[in-house]
Amino acid sequence: MSSLDSVQLKPSQRQPLLKSRAQRSHSLEASTTKSHPRDDALKGTENASLYFVGTATTILEWEGIRLMTDPNFLHAGDQVHLGPGVTAERRTNPALELDELPSLDGILLSHYHEDHFDRDVEDALDRNFLIVTTPHARQCLTAKDESFCNVHALDFFQSLLLVGDRADKNETRPVIKVTGMPGKHIPSGFLSAANDLLGAVPPTNGWMLELGHGKGQQQGSNAEPGVGYRIYISGDTLFVDDLKRIPEWLNGEKIDLMLIHLGGTSIPSASAPLVMVTMDAVQGLKMMRLMDPDVTVPIHFDDYSVFASPLNDFKKEVQGAGMEGRVVYLDRGEKYAFTVRDCAAGAR
Numbered sequence: 526m527s528s529l530d531s532v533q534l535k536p537s538q539r540q541p542l543l544k545s546r547a548q549r550s551h552s553l554e555a556s557t558t559k560s561h562p563r564d565d566a567l568k569g570t571e572n573a574s575l576y577f578v579g580t581a582t583t584i585l586e587w588e589g590i591r592l593m594t595d596p597n598f599l600h601a602g603d604q605v606h607l608g609p610g611v612t613a614e615r616r617t618n619p620a621l622e623l624d625e626l627p628s629l630d631g632i633l634l635s636h637y638h639e640d641h642f643d644r645d646v647e648d649a650l651d652r653n654f655l656i657v658t659t660p661h662a663r664q665c666l667t668a669k670d671e672s673f674c675n676v677h678a679l680d681f682f683q684s685l686l687l688v689g690d691r692a693d694k695n696e697t698r699p700v701i702k703v704t705g706m707p708g709k710h711i712p713s714g715f716l717s718a719a720n721d722l723l724g725a726v727p728p729t730n731g732w733m734l735e736l737g738h739g740k741g742q743q744q745g746s747n748a749e750p751g752v753g754y755r756i757y758i759s760g761d762t763l764f765v766d767d768l769k770r771i772p773e774w775l776n777g778e779k780i781d782l783m784l785i786h787l788g789g790t791s792i793p794s795a796s797a798p799l800v801m802v803t804m805d806a807v808q809g810l811k812m813m814r815l816m817d818p819d820v821t822v823p824i825h826f827d828d829y830s831v832f833a834s835p836l837n838d839f840k841k842e843v844q845g846a847g848m849e850g851r852v853v854y855l856d857r858g859e860k861y862a863f864t865v866r867d868c869a870a871g872a873r
């Protein structure tokens with residue numbers, strides 16, 4: 526049993542997400558809710574969901590806790606600046622607008638890039654809103670004139686407990702253990718060295734989210750919760766050797782749900798690709814084989830002009846490997862509902 530840093534969430538009394546505080550307290554209505562692709566026995570037992578907004582923006586809901594990943598609410602035709610001489614145009618619209626979001630408890634930001642944290646989002650966010658991110662992004666967000674005041678940085682394999690406030694009759698509370706996972710947005714070698722100088726492509730995290738219940742979390746014991754469901758989010762990474770450290774870290778434990786950032790993002794542009802900085806379809810399938818999750822949901826595949834590997838390429842790869850039953854495809858505005866198992870604290 527180890528002691529970890531923790532943040533107490535207050536879903537019943539949330540911090541406003543936006544400075545304007547123009548937020549309504551409502552639930553997130555999906556156009557379609559999908560369930561487990563193979564196990565019909567799970568139908569009707571779902572107690573958590575993942576809503577796809579667009580790009581890498583998703584909203585996780587479980588036990589009254591709501592977390593958003595990589596907020597990007599730009600529209601088709603909007604431009605983002607991704608580094609010296611590299612811009613991209615958004616091709617799609619988000620499923621909902623920033624001011625239509627329900628209240629939230631925190632943001633997980635994989636890296637500080639405009640297609641994951643756009644300028645409008647940055648301007649609009651309340652400075653006290655909770656953000657968990659990389660050390661690099663924390664530095665950027667806290668060094669501004671109007672700096673963010675509630676930013677937690679996690680390096681690879683560092684963890685933070687996010688503790689909910691809904692205690693059950695056994696006095697256990699929902700806890701999400703967030704752990705930074707390795708990711709590499711740019712290939713090693715010369716390009717990586719050049720990038721270190723230019724600072725064009727920021728360092729990036731993946732995330733492991735372990736959902737479970739823990740006892741005494743409010744009393745500062747910070748004991749690790751049991752794990753009733755495990756979600757791995759790749760972040761903007763290539764399929765690199767460093768990722769092999771993740772199954773090692775898991776030590777035989779299984780991933781229930783994997784969100785992979787695909788798109789085969791190519792810079793300076795998809796029509797004149799010099800270097801690929803996120804996984805394409807082939808690498809996505811390799812990732813499925815390496816991580817062996819129960820279910821995979823691809824995200825980040827068609828929203829920007831720099832994305833060169835469309836979702837159909839990935840579908841073909843998955844089909845060719847006979848792994849269709851392992852993937853759930855979400856359109857923007859759709860939800861995947863899943864079942865977090867009941868489990869005792871202390872079990873891993």
Ligand SMILES: [Zn+2]
Pocket residue numbers: 638640641761790803825
């Ligand atoms: Zn990206």
